[in-house]
Amino acid sequence: MQRLVVLGAGESGVGAALLAKQQGWDVFVSDSGIIKEGFQKELDQANIKWEQGVHTLDLIFNADEVVKSPGIPDAVPLIQQLHSRSIPVISEIEFAGRYTQSKTICITGSNGKTTTTMLIHYLLKHSGVNVEMAGNVGTSLARQIADGKTPEWFVIELSSFQLDGMYQFKADIAVLLNITPDHLDRYEYKMQKYINSKFRIVQNQTEEDVFVYCQDDDLIAGELPKRIFKSELLPFTQNDILKQGAYSTLDELIINYNDETMSIFSQDLSLQGRHNLYNSMAAGIVAKVLKIRKKLIRESLSSFKGVAHRLEKVAAVRGIEFINDSKATNVNATWYALECMTKPVIWIAGGVDKGNEYDELMPLVEKKVKSIICLGVDNEKLLKAFGGKVKSIREVQSMDDAVAIAYNQGKKNEVVLLSPACASFDLFDNYIQRGEQFKESVRNL
Known part of the structure; x- marks a missing residue:
């Protein structure tokens, strides 16, 4: 044995x-x-x-x-x-993959992978496909196989750490959303090692398989010429017109695949914001590859409800809007959150720094953020980066204090945004607990 x-x-x-x-x-x-x-x-x-x-x-x-x-x-x-x-x-995924005949749609990226995984799962389920969701979100793949689940498709969210332990496992459809600096502490602070990890999503793919990726991501675009792909490549972009893949115009998302075109008005998408447009494009391409009817794709992309702790609207108190983006555990995720904001922002940030560089946030912070509340054990890097760039910057050690100060600073038609740009392990068990505490503190105002 x-x-x-x-x-x-x-x-x-x-x-x-x-x-x-x-x-x-x-x-x-x-x-x-x-x-x-x-x-x-x-x-x-x-x-x-x-x-x-x-x-x-x-x-x-x-x-x-x-x-x-x-x-x-x-x-x-x-x-x-x-x-x-x-x-x-x-990894558990590598082990579990040996014991299933189900096909796999695997999603990775520094940001947006949970939303995209859940969106693809929702879309397929809504369209009558026998599908289950596994990996970094929800129930593990191994447990579902042990429970006797044999769907036609598993939609699997994969972190770089899970990909690192995968060798024979193959994604029938691989989705790579973006690559931005994250978890560099696990990769000897070498970006190429992290890039290599993300590209493991296409290992073992054959001519029968599909690779869906973001053409606008500089690191992905720079890596493509260095590698040989057997699978069919289907890009998505907001900066170009594509004969195969997905792109956007001023007011539409358009998907072209095998001489078939479908479109949906951007304003009809349930997920708004530039980053979510990418997520919807990726999901739409996967649906077209699986020959799902246009009507069902449109219905799904317009009716999907977002992910908890990702730009989740909590409440409006005295005209101040509170938004829970606890899942933003890296700088790029917070960049997307700030980019979406249309009202003055009181930003709650901080936690365990993963080798963050805050320079790319500076233009958005100077333009949109009125004050920063640093919620963490060690806030030195945040204080150094943003001290003098905003009207007020404060340090706190509890969520109740962070929310109370933000509420006192806030005015009608302003936003309190929890978007930490850091891991949660200094004060919380995980980003979920951090987000739940934020919601609880807001409800107690």
Whole structure:
């Protein structure tokens, strides 16, 4: 019997463990932190051995293969030791992909991947396609396969960390939305390493497959000539007219594919803003490739409800609008958020800096932001970047304080925008908890 060790007992790790047990592997789960009670019960019920708060090396180094949580960096000594022993270390997606015949639509990018994944899933479901959503959003792929799900298509959101552990896995349709500096702390602060990670989405693709990408992204455009692609390339753009792919005019989104054209008025799209136009283009191309009727594509693109914690309107209090963009964990995501704003902004930012450079935000901040509230343990970089650029810049250590100060500074027809540009781990468990606390604080005003 082959032995699989799973490092990290979150949703993806437990999913991988359950699937492996079902497939006849000898499974052991090890988490250096504390495993959530619900996951502990699941492992016990499946008769899977586990440990928490420690990694017992003797029980790990006898593995035939290791599935590691996306949250564990390759640079940690344990992973390096596994590599030195030639024990394969893979991602849950790589493992799960072996046990399904379903086709895959895989979405990655520095920003917009959750929205686009959910939009594609919604579009296909609305059109009667047998489809499930997995990966970095919702239920893990491994768990769904273990639960016996056999959809025609899995729509899978993939982070660069998940892509790093994928070797044989193949996307039938790969979508690359954009590449901007993010998680550089995991890539030795070398941008090319991060770019290479994102382009793993097209590895193993054949002539039968499709690669959908943003032509306007300089890093993607610069990388294309360096690589050989077997798949069909379908770009989308806001700066050009394309015979194959998607583009926009002043008031329409147009998709051309295999001598068929469809269009939808931009004002009819449920997701507004320049960045969301890209997301709608990507989803529209995927739908056309799958031969979904124009009427259904239009209906879906105009009726989809957005993603929680992504430019989510929370409430208006005394004429001040509160917007939750907690999912903006990097500079580029915050750039998009600020770019969408049409009223003066009180900006709540900060958290764990991931090697951010704030220069690209400066023109938008000078034009649109009236004051900044830094919500984080270490705000030095934000203070240095924006001190003197806005009327007021304050530091706080709690969400209640951040919201209260923003409310006191705000006037009618102004916006309080939580768009941190940073990870959340200094004061919160994750961006979801940060966003929920923001909403709670606003409701308590």
